[in-house]
Amino acid sequence: MRRSCLVLVALIVLCNCLKAQSVQLTVNTAGNQKINKEIYGHFAEHLGRCIYDGFWVDEKMNVPKQGRIRMDVVNALKKIKLPLLRWPGGCFADQYHWSDGIGPVEKRPKTVNSNWGMVSEDNSFGTHEFLQLCDLIGCEPYIAGNMGSGTPQEMSNWIEYLNFNGQSALADLRRKNGHDKPYNVAYWGVGNESWGCGGDMTPEYYTDNYKQYAAFCKNYPGAPLKKVASGANSEDYNWTEVCMKNIHPWQMWGISMHYYTVVGNWEKKGSATEFNEEGYFKGMKNCLHIEDLINKHSAIMDKYDPQKKVALAVDEWGIWTDAEPGTNPAFLYQQNSLRDALVAASSLNIFNNHCDRVKMANLAQTVNVLQALILTDKEKMLLTPTYHVFDLYKVHQDATLLPLNFTSPDYTFGSEKIPAINASASKDASGAIHITLVNIDPTKKITVNTSFGGANLNSSEAQIVTSGKFTDINTFDQPNKVKAASFSDFKKNGNQLSVNMPPMSVVLVTLK
Incomplete structure (x- = not known):
């Protein structure tokens, strides 16, 4: 019985952690301000x-x-x-x-x-x-x-x-x-x-x-x-x-x-x-x-x-x-x-x-x-x-x-905390929507679930900038250690988008 309780507690903690690593984000596709x-x-x-x-x-x-x-x-x-x-x-x-x-x-x-x-x-x-x-x-x-x-x-x-x-x-x-x-x-x-x-x-x-x-x-x-x-x-x-x-x-x-x-x-x-x-x-x-x-x-x-x-x-x-x-x-x-x-x-x-x-x-x-x-x-x-x-x-x-509405989970260090996720989105002259997402948490993957309202979006692609350590740099001997790469860890379902943001990453998603 004691063992079952411990397992149950562990599952509850795990579920809470998983829940804390998910963001619900809404994009207002009727913006009127120019960047x-x-x-x-x-x-x-x-x-x-x-x-x-x-x-x-x-x-x-x-x-x-x-x-x-x-x-x-x-x-x-x-x-x-x-x-x-x-x-x-x-x-x-x-x-x-x-x-x-x-x-x-x-x-x-x-x-x-x-x-x-x-x-x-x-x-x-x-x-x-x-x-x-x-x-x-x-x-x-x-x-x-x-x-x-x-x-x-x-x-x-x-x-x-x-x-x-x-x-x-x-x-x-x-x-x-x-x-x-x-x-x-x-x-x-x-x-x-x-x-x-x-x-x-x-x-x-x-x-x-x-x-x-x-x-x-x-x-x-x-x-x-x-x-x-x-x-x-x-x-x-x-x-x-x-x-x-x-x-x-x-x-x-x-x-x-x-x-x-x-x-x-x-x-x-x-x-x-x-x-x-x-x-x-x-x-x-x-x-x-x-x-x-x-x-x-x-x-x-x-x-x-x-x-x-x-x-x-x-x-x-x-x-x-x-x-x-x-x-x-x-x-x-x-x-x-x-x-x-x-x-x-x-x-x-x-x-x-x-x-x-x-x-x-x-x-x-x-x-x-x-x-x-x-x-x-x-x-x-x-x-x-x-x-x-x-x-x-x-x-x-x-x-x-395109204005955004979301509440970010915290990135906590010691007794301090800051928002782990930040983002912005825009629509270009061709009608394509671009959303740029940043996960600054150095250890946690965070899933960003995004709704685009009534936008008619048929295709999607993404790129990412990330690396294994926050101290990683490009040198003249290794000039491409940190660079943009194609990114595929996202799913689009109608006007819904789910992006699995790796730790310490910048992701651009383009939808047309």
Whole structure:
């Protein structure tokens, strides 16, 4: 009898565990919000080996090149339909004087990159080179203007140089430097991190400066500007309050917010590759915190802009760890693990679900810096786990958001817990439905049972990004350890879909 009771108790516990590992998810197929493709933007700063040795290489390097632009990097970014690239910074933007980077390369002055390692900047990669890079990728440029050490006149001149199609000294100089037609650059950041490296300003001082700069940022014929105010650092809600109160919505296209996932503290952020489950859990918990920030900053914006005309631009985000041992710590070179892929996928799901306010986001940074998509070593190049997430998620660009309703089981570590499942869904112009699912639990398979209402869905296919350990990375010796693969552990029955999510996995299901 005692043995039978023990068996019964064991069965009850097992049943409860199985029940806890199942999610009921409903997709509303009548969405009306667009997921701006600019949410899938990226960031390239003059920092470490992002520009130099990343995009811009020695002319003698034996790789396919357009001038000195590395084409295998370009082609990888074209594949994921990179929509927007932010440049030249970052902190570098507020010490950058654009006139140093135009004209004959041999006549450009050498300057000091005082933010990132006190290294020499030869200015061989400047405005024309950046815009050529954007043209090769097929993406929109997003230029961060210099408010910290520049002047309104300097930024005004840069815009005229790039966007004016008539006769003027600056437009003629652009033509002399090889580009007859205007570039018509729309996205302009008015300062960067003005609360910190961009000038240590108070929000009141910044908003007065913003209005002065913005007044001289002119809309030339055929080139209306989308001006982005330098917004808050993480939980600085007062900064958003003051900016929204003092700057009229019609004076800006968007306001930025910066947030980095840090596992430890700013002095010792934690290793990119050597961490245990505690480091994994903290990384995922801190990643998910970005939704709290978006909710609170959006609520402040709603007070002054209830029609949501001003975009929240999360134009710096991603996981920031300690630099790899043996590398220059000022160059911020870090490896990229499966944990980082889950951080990227979860963040993108959050951005998608808040696309009524979040209209732009820029992962930091594209090549060889922070949560990079691509790492290079001389002629070698590899795609990181994060790259493969962006490759899956490109289906959401400019698609219609489909709202979801579900309650996630918890991933528990010690006395703390976070949602194990996150997701977003969209419908593209062809009518195909795409749902991206993330299971961050490192040990449990979770079944997601999904209902699509009255949608008429005939075919389905799926892809997955996962690996055996959350510390798994791609290396130049083993570049394909973590990558996207075909996935078949799901069933479709009419308008019902059941997906068996492995631990630590990102799954894209497409239904037509």
